[in-house]
Amino acid sequence: MNFKQLTYFIAVAEELHFGRAAERLDMAQPPLSRQIKQLETDLGAVLFHRGRRTITLTQAGERLLERGRAILTQLEDTQLEVRRLGQGAEGRLRVGFVGSATFGILPTIIKSFRANYPEVNLSLTPMNNAQLHRALVSRELDVAFARPALEDPEFLTKVLMEEPLILAMPDTLPTRRAGAACLADLEGQNLILYPERPRPSYADLVLNACEDAGFSAPDRLWCMDLQTALSLVAIGEGACIVPKSVGVAPRNGIAFLPFEPELARTSLSVNYRLDDQGLHVRNFVQIAQKVARKLV
Numbered sequence: 001m002n003f004k005q006l007t008y009f010i011a012v013a014e015e016l017h018f019g020r021a022a023e024r025l026d027m028a029q030p031p032l033s034r035q036i037k038q039l040e041t042d043l044g045a046v047l048f049h050r051g052r053r054t055i056t057l058t059q060a061g062e063r064l065l066e067r068g069r070a071i072l073t074q075l076e077d078t079q080l081e082v083r084r085l086g087q088g089a090e091g092r093l094r095v096g097f098v099g100s101a102t103f104g105i106l107p108t109i110i111k112s113f114r115a116n117y118p119e120v121n122l123s124l125t126p127m128n129n130a131q132l133h134r135a136l137v138s139r140e141l142d143v144a145f146a147r148p149a150l151e152d153p154e155f156l157t158k159v160l161m162e163e164p165l166i167l168a169m170p171d172t173l174p175t176r177r178a179g180a181a182c183l184a185d186l187e188g189q190n191l192i193l194y195p196e197r198p199r200p201s202y203a204d205l206v207l208n209a210c211e212d213a214g215f216s217a218p219d220r221l222w223c224m225d226l227q228t229a230l231s232l233v234a235i236g237e238g239a240c241i242v243p244k245s246v247g248v249a250p251r252n253g254i255a256f257l258p259f260e261p262e263l264a265r266t267s268l269s270v271n272y273r274l275d276d277q278g279l280h281v282r283n284f285v286q287i288a289q290k291v292a293r294k295l296v
Contacts, residue, residue, distance in 0.1 A: 166256055181257035270288045
């Protein structure tokens with residue numbers, strides 16, 4: 001039995017008349033009669049009592065009508081679900097991100113995507129770059145926001161924004177210049193770095209920038225993430241070099257100051273697998289780029 005035969009049977013079972021069923025199916029009556037007879041042969045059961053003027057369903061026919069309707073309904077529902085998934089109207093998308101992305105354009109990207117695709121289930125997971133890389137390789141993530149980017153020949157990377165590094169320091173500490181910072185302001189202070197492991201990481205970007213500027217940062221305090229680093233700054237344990245977007249939201253106990261002259265710049269990128277051509281990923285990346293063009 002195939003779906004075409006099942007459709008033919010249901011039409012005859014509902015009309016209880018081969019002529020009307022043939023009209024409904026837009027086909028001639030003899031081929032329809034042959035299809036029903038072949039179906040009965042294949043199933044080894046008589047489906048209709050055939051009288052001179054009327055036909056009625058046998059018990060086997062009644063059961064097949066009941067089950068057949070359910071089967072076709074499931075098939076139609078499945079076709080609709082698959083079509084909507086193919087159109088990107090529903091499904092799931094797993095997004096990983098570095099912590100600093102939440103201070104910049106990521107929240108706006110997420111809101112925009114949810115507004116356009118409300119039935120797509122978004123799974124959001126904070127990770128460092130090394131974790132993001134592993135998760136994309138193992139297909140545990142679909143999209144990753146990294147700083148500055150994930151280097152892999154299997155990935156596609158779209159840079160969304162570039163911004164300068166600034167200094168986050170306790171608001172009780174003086175600086176040599178009002179409203180601005182320089183590396184000399186870090187003398188005698190712990191430089192709070194994150195993450196300690198795995199390496200290389202954002203911490204190496206900061207250390208390389210300091211080294212290029214002739215500052216060795218001898219006093220270092222390591223922690224695992226940005227939020228912990230900011231908490232340590234707020235209680236006076238040292239200073240931290242962060243992307244400019246981190247300083248947009250005020251935080252008690254912390255002064256965010258630009259470096260003069262500029263220390264270095266960092267970028268935020270969206271990364272995904274080269275072989276992932278799913279519509280959800282494409283839609284998400286397009287929205288991310290559109291939001292970035294508007295806000296940056």
